[in-house]
Amino acid sequence: METIGADLEVMRRQPLADDHVAALRQISETVEYAAGDMVADVGDLMDRFVYVLDGEIEVVNPYTGERWVESTLGPTQFMGDIAFLNEGSVMTLPMRAAKATRTLEASRPKMLQLMSDIPELSDHVITVFSARRRAQFEQNRSTIKLIGADRDAKVQRVASFLARNRIPFQSFDMDNPDQETARLCDLSSHKPSVIYAKDHVVEDPCPRKVARLLGLDLNVEQGLDYDVLIVGGGPAGVAAAVYAGAEGLSALVVEDIAIGGQAGTSSRIENYMGFPTGISGADLVYRGQIQAMKFGTRFAMPRRVEALEKRADGTFCATLDGGDIVCAKAILVATGVQYRKLPLEGREDFEGAGVFYAATEMEARFCSKKPVAIIGGGNSAGQAAMYLSRAAHHVHILIRGNSLADSMSSYLRDRLEADPKVTIHYGTQVASMSGDNWLSHICLETADGPEEMECGGLFIMVGAAPNTGWLSDLVDLDDKGFVKTGEMVAQPSPFQTSAEGIYAVGDVRAGSVKRVASSVGEGSVVMSAIWNHVHASPAD
Secondary structure (H helix, E strand, O other): OEOOOOOHHHHOOOOOOHHHHHHHHHHOEEEEEOOOOEEEOOOOEOOEEEEEEEEEEEEEOOOOOOEOOOOOEOOOOEOOOHHHHOOOOEOOOOEEEEEEEEEEEEEHHHHHHHHHHOHHHHHHHHHHHHHHHHHHHHHOOOOEEEEOOOOOHHHHHHHHHHHHOOOOOEEEOOOOOOHHHHHHHHHOOOOOEEEEOOOEEOOOOOHHHHHHHHOOOOOHHHOOEEEEEEEOOOHHHHHHHHHHHHOOOOEEEEOOOOOOHHHHHOOOEOOOOOOOOOEOHHHHHHHHHHHHHHOOOEEEOOOOEEEEEEOOOOOEEEEEOOOOEEEEEEEEEOOOEEOOOOOOEOHHHHEOOOEEOOOOHHHHHHOOOOEEEEEOOOHHHHHHHHHHOOOOOEEEEEEOOOOOOOOOOHHHHHHHHHOOOEEEEEOOEEEEEEEEOEEEEEEEEEOOEEEEEEOOEEEEOOOOEEOOHHHOOOOOEOOOOOEOOOOOOOOOOOOEOOOOOEEEOHHHEOOOOOOHHHHHHHHHHHHHHHHHHHHOOOOO
16 A cells, blocks of 8 residues: 655665756855754754755754664755645754764755756655655654553544654553653653653643644744635645645645545545555645645644634635634635534543544554444445454444445445454444443444443544534535535636635535545646636736
């Protein structure tokens, strides 16, 4: 199955072409470091491109001060990873000159412009950046350390946020007897915690606090006026972000959970063209995010738009959680749908402690070797069942009706019915749940009467509802809350809403086909209409 990053062989030293180095010299200054000097520390803005001319740069373990990995950066190599593309991102690994070192250093704006001017250079840099991020992710190299995620819902939400956004971190079980765990437990007063850098224990941890430390939140100092504000970072929103940047529009994507949206929770998509061996939804959309950042589109997360207003000059201003206001000439609604929180007895007590709305590697790890249950019969539920069956003791799919959803792909239905580790229960509903600190049992209502089932994880994937409450009655919705589009006569676009300048794509749009491919297509196509709107003269 396809994953993030290219083959890790690209991590080997592959010099830039001589003409690329010559071009880099034109925008850079030469910097010299003595042995032991810090080139970049944890928390420093990743605002410059560092190319090594002579010497050696090593990754430092901030807890011991020693070299952290065997491989180092030497002549012809450059520093940084994929976060370099997103304005505001910060270093998560400290870098130090292992000996006298001389570098070429270019500011991020100048380097991004050079990459735009020279596609071959861009390809080289982005390929190495992607592979480097993959290596960090797979080798667990990070100064972000989580302790007790299996015991604390807050720490678990941070873990899910980091994992779904492909941000490397290390997770520790508080019961492990090793020296590293003991030291971290002493630092965190033996409580489930999030630790950043050497000794920064994040108080009352949440995804947004961690995002601020990583530079993923909105950078207010860079200005908050754009050509287009894209609300939602699923397949439709990220596809639109790619084309917005490619068309020269200044764009900001605001996402309240993780890039990938609901599709990001799909562990394996096998019917998306171009990926015959399948690809996870998170990896598919992550690739799109990299493309969008290459073209200059910015991302802010986890941020939520709470209200929207149209001002007298025709611009739209969105109020975000926390009070920041972002203005743009056009709005693209790509907020998709979210699973309903079913009114089940005990549900709130176990959210983050056995009740989940996504089936990613993180949730699978929490449910390893336990029986799990999935409520839902659509594609997402089917993909989750196939994925979880590899880690869970057994997977039970609970269907209220007498058949799987018509929307489930035939290949998934066939696999589920053939998998001995998956059982489909028709005419079955969850009545309540119980457990000590973590979900352990669910009570079912079946055609044969009440039944109790052992369950270490309950995945709710049913009753998707559109995220449209923030639109403040500016656009027409259907009776289910989906955005109506294609009814504007003055500006004919299938994605135009009833409000000029506001467009909608993907699952949130009334009448849309609920498929990743169609969402990507809509997000790609809508930008031509938005470009025309942004560049229309007032007289038009």
